[in-house]
Amino acid sequence: MRKKRPTLIAEALDRILKELGIEHKVKEEMALSCWSEIVGPYIARVSFAERVENGVLYVKVENPAWKHHLFMLRREIIKKINDHLKFDAIKEIVFIDIGQNFKNKV
Numbered sequence: 001m002r003k004k005r006p007t008l009i010a011e012a013l014d015r016i017l018k019e020l021g022i023e024h025k026v027k028e029e030m031a032l033s034c035w036s037e038i039v040g041p042y043i044a045r046v047s048f049a050e051r052v053e054n055g056v057l058y059v060k061v062e063n064p065a066w067k068h069h070l071f072m073l074r075r076e077i078i079k080k081i082n083d084h085l086k087f088d089a090i091k092e093i094v095f096i097d098i099g100q101n102f103k104n105k106v
Helices: 009-020 023-033 035-044 064-085 099-105
Strands: 047-053 056-061 092-097
Touching (some): 009 023, 023 035, 023 064, 056 064
16 A cells, blocks of 8 residues: 655645635735745835735835835846745736825835
């Protein structure tokens, strides 16, 4: 009789999420929670991942300069997020300048 190899919890969870049809939504939510880890503390201080809708990550930023800077880095950030998740959850990032209200919204 052949023994089954042990299944890693991450593999089992991914399979269950896929079977339930919620894998994409869960991975989108995971993208929100890993924002600070992906971009690092310096960028995390001036940005806040707010929500994901249909593969579009909406990120609030402190000012127009950061909005422009992060816009120029968006492809790299998308790749880092999707590589981290091992899933293409994020297709685009929209940066929203909320200026003076930034500290109140985080």
